[in-house]
Amino acid sequence: MTTDGSLTAPQDPAHDPADDPAREPAAGHDQAPASTPIVAVALDGAGWHPAAWREPGARPEALTDAAYWVGLTQLAEAGLVDLVTFEDSFGIPVGPWDDPAADRTDRVRVRLDAELVAARVAPTTRHVGLVPVVTVTHTEPFHVAKALATLDHTSRGRAGWQVRASPSGTEARLTGRRDLPEITQEDYTSGRADEQVAERFAEAAAVVDAVRALWDSWEDDAEIRDVATRRFIDRDKVHRVDVETPWFSVRGPSITPRPPQGQPVVTALAHATVPYELAARSADVVFVTPQDDATAASILAEVRAAEERVGRTGEPLRVVADLAVVLDTNGRAGAERLARLDARAGSAAGSGWVTDARVLAGSAADVADVVEAWTALGYDGVRLRPAVLPDDLEALVTDVLPELRRRGLARTAYDAGSLRGLLRLPTDVPSRFAVV
């Protein structure tokens, strides 16, 4: 760490924009050599463990500093990961089923807007994909569309989006625009909330549709700058979207010209049938949370079935497994570190850290084994959630990624100029409005 508290990356991404390979137009035909699994890193606050902020290396006072996020993202880029996600929620950060109204003083209670964090980091990195969580339940599809399109412009084709539907009545109160009942874990697991959940995800799907339509609302070559006629754009290449849904309508077109990737990468985290279907209908990448090899196999089958049910055509959904990691690091075993974290989090004796994803406490080889096994099952990759930042991210970069590379399970170089290219998604994405 440097004296200003920022994390330094082994390679210096400061660069002369003129010789930046990422400046090449993102659309085109990236060479796709033998593809390795997608390796993503999920950044959240001081790390995913609720007690992460109390670790000696954690810098909880820096969570609102740009240098903190720049350091972490540059570190991930030094590890050649495909993308980083920036966690967010509309309200304050709370654990998956913590009471969002509780006045807890022992948890991280702060979080900056993830889309702005990604934008702040964009000019300080040049290859890694930048994927903020953006909530769709209370935001304006029009604002969301132009924000992510702009992130794609400022990052030169590296923007993605993790779609988040908000389950919480507490969050609805923040805008006061409508009342939504609170959904508790019990409601959710008992099926009592099925209708509610279906409704929120239907709305989320409608938002993604609207955003995607707005991204297409300017064709790639709408700007013509025809000096002879003094026409700046060809207005026949800028389109209204006229989206009508039960929850909102958007007329369009966007005010922002088409993003460099055409369609920035859409991702979603999903744990159940309804969200699998949302992902199958709307996303390019789904993050899922298998607990072991058996659930890994069944979830993958469920996702493929969801794709069939919704009639997905074209590119198959990229399925990426989430794995929370507490690694052997700084001379301490992962298990030992996890025990200390759990004790500090004050979880009920013996219950340990239960989160939505599998928690792996162990060595780089242990992580590589899981990646190997799940890749063999048909997964497209893995998203690693460092339990503690920066400790587990440093261990990922210095130990885990080299181990994955040794086994041919991680990339050895950035070989594409856009996030779509890194993910082997088609990089030539015509606007739906383009007449061929």
Added chain:
Amino acid sequence: MSTPTGTPRKQIILGAYLGGVNHHTLWHLPESGSQIDFSTFEHTARTAERGRFDFFFLAEGLALRERDGQVFDQDIVGRPDTFTVLASLAAVTEHLGLAATINATFNEPYELARQIVSLDHLSGGRAAWNVVTSFDAFTGANFRRGGFLDRSQRYERAAETIEVVRSLWDSWAAEDLVIDKEAGVFSRSGAGSFAHAGPQFDVGGWFGVPRAPQGHPVILQAGVSPQGRDFAAANSDAIFSPYGRFDEARAYYQDVKARAAGFGRDPDHLKILPSASFVLGATEKEAQDKARWVREEQVTGRTAQILLEQIWNRDLSAYDPDGPLPDVEPALDAPSFIAGRALTHADRPATVARLRAQAEANGWSLRQTAVEEFTRGSFVGTPTRVADALDDFVQDDGSDGFVIGSYLVPTGLDEFVDDVVPLLQERGSLRTEYTGTTLRDNLGLPTPARAGDAAVARAV
């Protein structure tokens, strides 16, 4: 020089304005660059910072303008999301303020407060919010709340929006962030809690962003109606004004400063910043010729018709741009022929009468009239003359500074920074180095006190 020796000179505040959707930018010149690529924003912001400007400024329009149901194709069209560009610019600048024009009608206070204060943290205290209140149904069709507000209601909503936003910013005291790793206390009990019930908003809960580096990010306002002036005088730190001619500017300056005093504020804490453009030349004649050329290039015959259609509210495409003004009267009750303009012409007949009188007195054609009406406000001359004019304008209380744009994107500001800025610095009217760390510091604005616990209702 107009200031008596011995009196310290007023420091000129400078904002750099990158034209969004507009007819001012001469996009057809070969040296004109992209309106959307990040390099354009980066170049302009870095240039402004090199010239020790206070802030970089982006306007906003939330729907593409249309004429008779079709998107304009003659002007620069298309713009990015403001917050996203500014957050990225925070990475490539160190001192420059980052001012976002954000509409109070088409945004929710919670989300707005969070974005602005996030930008303030991510830029180390350089965020500003220019509150605008455009309200038309055409733009509303892009948003969940849909529809629009009545003209008379938009400042009510804006005022309540600011009230909610401020209470969210005040929901954290600096000392609420405890961060005691040993004791396991991250924050004080109650930190971030808020509640507000009013005619426009009934909201409450927890706000997850600690107190801004600036306490409150800087508030700007743009609007000129009496209601708008009161709103600005009561709520804002600075006003982006359209008054570029000295007499009207000074009258406006006196008016809003008096209104600020009427609200119990120190008038010095409300900065008035007209929008301004410039054209430079090696000689006075060269500059005047160039300025004339720029204005003629900005307003082609077709653009002239369209600009006047905003006032007439009807199709003027049949009228010869080189002929007289249309002899028809403006359509008062028809739906908007031009949709999506931020500035509306409230009193069409009066405007038409004024333009007719001017055209007749000066022998102007339709196009010349449009040129005069829509391209004024320039400082034209040699760098020395322009520096003198800008400085005198400020020292004589026409304004506290300017928001400066150029007809050439992105390199147009370079000339100003290279040739005019050093002269202002020589005169002692512009800093040579940044003195403060935040935008508030640089603008010489006080940090607002945090509303006490009594004023910030606690939700628990």
